[in-house]
Amino acid sequence: MTVVESRLTATERSFHVEAYEKIEYTLDYVDGVFDPANPQLADAFSAWGRCLAVVDRNVLAMRGEELRAYFEHHGIDLRVQEVRIAEVHKSLRTVEQLVDAFADFGLIRKEPVLVVGGGLTTDVAGFACAAYKRSTDYVRIPTTLIGLIDASVSIKVGANHGHLKNRLGAYHASKQVLLDFSFLGTLPTDQLRNGIAEIIKIATVGDADLFGRLEKYAEELLEHSFGFGPEGGHVREAGGAITYDAIKRMLELEVPNLHELDLDRVIAFGHTWSPTLELAPERPLFHGHAIAVDMAYSATLAARCGYITEADRDRVHSLFTRLGLSVDSPYLTPELIEQATASILQTRDGRLRAALPRPIGTCHFDSDLHVSDLVDALADHRALCSGLERGGVGLDAFTPAEVEAPVQRTS
Known part of the structure; x- marks a missing residue:
């Protein structure tokens, strides 16, 4: 970053400084x-x-x-x-x-x-x-x-x-x-699954067409490493288009708000309760599984509020489940919901600003939900997940146990 514009105003009793920094980076x-x-x-x-x-x-x-x-x-x-x-x-x-x-x-x-x-x-x-x-x-x-x-x-x-x-x-x-x-x-399958959750995130609240393509291709993309596996050439074009569109849509949403001055952030879908949930177990959840639980629960909330249909709620739950991502977790408890809500209010200037689909492909920010509403929705969500494959629990949801020091040596 380099300062590209600055101004000093001086009076007898004060000095006032304004400066603007240029941010420039390239993804090639x-x-x-x-x-x-x-x-x-x-x-x-x-x-x-x-x-x-x-x-x-x-x-x-x-x-x-x-x-x-x-x-x-x-x-x-x-x-x-x-x-x-x-x-x-x-x-x-x-x-x-x-x-x-x-x-x-x-x-x-x-x-x-x-x-x-x-x-x-x-x-x-x-x-x-x-x-x-x-x-x-x-x-x-x-x-x-x-x-x-x-x-x-x-x-x-x-x-x-x-x-x-x-x-x-x-x-x-x-x-x-x-x-x-x-x-x-x-890349191991658990890491591919971890990343697909972020693509689902941006599709669910930012790109309905991308969500539809994920419903069509996501399982093959997971199986064939987005076309880079030994027999995955047939899905490489679809995988390339999906990842390009996900990056482009995220940049379109992030670039006008790089310093998060506007706290109503579409890209924060799935990141309201997941920061607390992710670190709740002794072995933390993979980030993708934590946000998947958050997003699935948010879809349940959105349906309860009338923002999406129950059919679209089930589409969200089904996509995560088919990929082996978590839609529920025993660590998502009423106590955690209350703790996570209190924590995120500090980050979002005292307002919940929960990002919810309204409908799929668009986003609504809800600050009117109270903890009692959230706990009631959790009971509904758990009942819905009990009828899903694996009861809503994901595959390989927890990060590996780590005993080695993170920084090893220089060579």
Whole structure:
């Protein structure tokens, strides 16, 4: 960010400052980001002659040789900081460890850091960049579906604190995002499922046509890694169009409100009660499952309020269920609803602003729902979910147990 306009007004009794900062970043599609023939990544670091890369451990195990060969081919010295950031490691301590790595590297103030990994990695490393010397540039290569279509779009970065999700954070845009969807070919099914939830989010309240295409293709996209699996070529075009339209719609909604000055945010659908729900179990829920529960419950609320039909409510529940995403959780209790509502009111200036479909493809913000209404709706929701496959419980809903330190070593 650079200040592009400022004004000082001085009187005998006061000084008043106005300043406006320019935000500029680019999301570029790259087919094979570590292919030496593609110059986009090298162009970001060639002027410096070196690169500090914060790389997710799993990505490094599968693609580390390609990454190192790429930088060697382009004559750029590479140092790799290996990380494994689970939800339990999305903490200030991990941010401090990354800042220490920046200092050990001797990072120059405006020298960019390369961040390669999923949404958790880019969130925490982006926050470390925001904090280091007050603003350090970075380039993102998201490697998960949720990173490609959601985390890559926003300029928010952050960390959890005090068992509260994203309680610490900043608005700090990366200079560039390189979108390489071939990473999906080696992504585990639980991570694909995690990301599809975010596409359903934007479709349900922002794009009815996209919702219809998800109903048609989502199961095949999950099975065939959005066309990047061994036998998935037949759905690659549909997968590409769906992910492109999801990114485009999210950007259309986010760009006019990058700093969230307007708190009525369509993109916050599924994020009213899920921040508290996600961290409620000892092993946190996957983000996609937590927001899926929130969205399914919100669809039940919307039907109770007359915003959508019961048939459309059931379409939302069915889509999540078919994909193995959660629509209910034993952790979603009246007590949690009350706690989560109180927490989100603090974030939203004292108003609930619950994003609800009205109808599918459009969004309504409801601040008139009281906790008693929400608890009554939960009873209805639980009764509905009891008749669904698995009783509304998702597949592989909990994040893996993590015992290793998040920041391992530099190589």
